[in-house]
Amino acid sequence: MSTTTSQLTIIRPDDWHLHLRDGEQLKAVLPHTARQFARAIVMPNLRPPIVTTNMARAYQARIVSALPDDLRAKFQPLMTLYLTDNTAPAEITRAKSSGIVHAIKLYPAGATTNSDAGVTDIAKCYATLAEMEKHDVPLLVHGEVTDLDIDVFDREKVFIDRVLFPLMQRFPNLRIVFEHITTRDAVEFIKQSSAKIGATITAHHLLLNRNALFQGGIRPHHYCLPVLKREIHRRALLEAATSGNGKFFLGTDSAPHALVHKEQACGCAGIFTAHAAMECYATAFEKANALDKLEGFASFFGADFYRLPHNSDKITLQKKSWTIPERYPFSEEALIPLYANEELHWKMI
Ligand code: DOR
Numbered sequence: 208m209s210t211t212t213s214q215l216t217i218i219r220p221d222d223w224h225l226h227l228r229d230g231e232q233l234k235a236v237l238p239h240t241a242r243q244f245a246r247a248i249v250m251p252n253l254r255p256p257i258v259t260t261n262m263a264r265a266y267q268a269r270i271v272s273a274l275p276d277d278l279r280a281k282f283q284p285l286m287t288l289y290l291t292d293n294t295a296p297a298e299i300t301r302a303k304s305s306g307i308v309h310a311i312k313l314y315p316a317g318a319t320t321n322s323d324a325g326v327t328d329i330a331k332c333y334a335t336l337a338e339m340e341k342h343d344v345p346l347l348v349h350g351e352v353t354d355l356d357i358d359v360f361d362r363e364k365v366f367i368d369r370v371l372f373p374l375m376q377r378f379p380n381l382r383i384v385f386e387h388i389t390t391r392d393a394v395e396f397i398k399q400s401s402a403k404i405g406a407t408i409t410a411h412h413l414l415l416n417r418n419a420l421f422q423g424g425i426r427p428h429h430y431c432l433p434v435l436k437r438e439i440h441r442r443a444l445l446e447a448a449t450s451g452n453g454k455f456f457l458g459t460d461s462a463p464h465a466l467v468h469k470e471q472a473c474g475c476a477g478i479f480t481a482h483a484a485m486e487c488y489a490t491a492f493e494k495a496n497a498l499d500k501l502e503g504f505a506s507f508f509g510a511d512f513y514r515l516p517h518n519s520d521k522i523t524l525q526k527k528s529w530t531i532p533e534r535y536p537f538s539e540e541a542l543i544p545l546y547a548n549e550e551l552h553w554k555m556i
Pocket residue numbers: 226252319320349430431432433462463476477478
């Protein structure tokens with residue numbers, strides 16, 4: 208790594224949590240990620256969800272063929288399967304031996320976008336989770352309960368107490384990534400848990416608190432799940448991400464939705480950050496005076512958790528102001544990026 212106040216060169220990072228969608232939408236968003244990252248853990252919440260190794264193989268082929276020619280040899284999609292009440296233990300064996308499936312994703316049913324096929328009761332998955340533990344296949348969790356009597360801002364904390372902690376006791380050797388953590392409670396929980404559990408942190412949860420949802424009016428483009436939290440939580444996340452603790456690593460959760468589906472009476476959850484992912488993380492790390500900690504978080508710790516080699520080439524971020532476009536094309540629609548029409552002061556070159 209080399210750092211000056213105006214330039215930062217680090218080993219090429221990976222994105223350990225990404226939504227790429229499919230078809231023309233996939234073609235529209237994929238180059239943003241492939242320009243910056245060498246690899247990405249690709250979320251399986253398509254319609255229908257990616258529930259078998261064969262589906263993951265076909266989706267991987269679609270991703271590779273959607274890559275622009277100059278990036279095809281440089282970017283590798285790492286596939287995941289969507290856990291359901293009916294995922295058979297035998298599917299885990301197939302996934303493991305495929306070499307292309309790197310994790311299984313748990314969406315509690317109803318927790319977020321395309322989660323209606325998700326798990327209704329974790330107990331239904333015990334045999335499958337035991338198989339994952341045996342084959343050392345990581346479980347990725349969307350850590351929120353969905354009970355209507357639980358406040359939306361408390362869903363992550365309650366998930367830790369009711370689901371995650373008991374799960375870790377039942378399967379002590381299961382490797383788990385607590386995805387897109389948003390609270391101080393999650394940070395504390397990860398810090399005191401075994402080395403089997405890590406967590407991804409998004410750029411938007413490092414940069415924004417829940418005031419961003421109501422800045423002078425309702426802001427649908429700041430709505431994601433888990434929803435943005437109070438400032439104390441944002442600070443705890445920033446402290447964790449910049450601490451050099453290898454349990455915390457980069458996962459953008461960049462989640463594109465067409466403008467028409469965001470600016471709605473009932474708008475979709477998801478923030479698109481792939482257009483400037485590393486610039487956003489650099490902005491957050493710089494504010495914390497911790498640019499020297501960015502490389503570990505972005506380029507090493509996730510690879511170590513997934514037991515994959517570090518990348519060898521490098522990227523350079525320059526201190527340079529630029530204005531984020533107002534929108535990007537997204538199939539026939541428009542896609543509004545985070546910080547649309549606003550300035551960022553880092554640019555990847
Ligand atoms: O904000 C989100 N968007 N959170 C998720 O968990 C899913 C994602 C999506 O797929 O749009």
